[in-house]
Amino acid sequence: MTPIVFDLDGTLIDSAPDIHAAAAKMQEEAGLEPLDLGRIRSFIGNGVPALVERVMEAHALPRDPGRHGALTERFLAHYDAAPAELTRPYPHVPDMLDALAAAGHPLGLCTNKPAGPSRAILAALGLERFFAAVIGGDSLPLRKPDPMPLCAAFAALGGRGLYVGDSEVDAATAEAAGIPFLLFTGGYRKTPVGQLRHEAAFGDFSALPGLVHSLRKAA
Known part of the structure; x- marks a missing residue:
């Protein structure tokens, strides 16, 4: 077959609702206003690093590998803790x-x-x-x-x-x-x-x- x-x-x-929830927590920790569900949904598809990069671009943050790595780590911590609550x-x-x-x-x-x-x-x-x-x-x-x-x-x-x-x-x-x-x-x-x-x-x-x-x- x-x-x-x-x-x-x-x-x-x-899975967009759980991804949005983790991204919102990541943004709040960084002192950023969380983006809405539709915006985060549009960022899905190329993996977590790309999603975090697009969040940074949406907030007009400078390209900083160190900050990108730290935000990616925080996103994954939140997402790994609850990957299927809303999915x-x-x-x-x-x-x-x-x-x-x-x-x-x-x-x-x-x-x-x-x-x-x-x-x-x-x-x-x-x-x-x-x-x-x-x-x-x-x-x-x-x-x-x-x-x-x-x-x-x-x-x-x-x-x-x-x-x-x-x-x-x-x-x-x-x-x-x-x-x-x-x-x-x-x-x-x-x-x-x-x-x-x-x-x-x-x-x-x-x-x-x-x-x-x-x-x-x-x-």
Whole structure:
């Protein structure tokens, strides 16, 4: 069966509320007015260091590696303490994963979120049992959109297959790796669907098992 690798934030789960809460605490400690949820959501996708850098830019803070490192450390401390209080799977995600696993598809995860919080969230939401491979943003020297993490996830599953994600970063990663990409339209994407390379797009996870089956038959 076809191996399938998923992105996490904005794809399988809506994690923005917990990320926003950790970012708000980080900003308050630094004497900064916390940015709203929508602004923080727009910063998600390239990993924690990039998110913190964008927060600094939003506050017009000078580029200072030392301050960036300190803020990143404080964000991670807050986020690691409560990564799944407000985070929820998108509708139909557990049933979709059940269906794909029952059909024999090996499943993996490739995210720019650090591996520790990623595994903690999967465990808290009862989703960890589905994934034979979890590649986080700190698992390898490079993050998405470099193809290295996605290729590593497929290698762990025993072969190449399909990648499911929600964002510009995911589309670019799939293209760089030469992997067919399925775009979930309900996540954190900012670019119009038609401007992203994808084999198929969907807005409801209950449709994904049928879509995977159709793509396999057409291949």
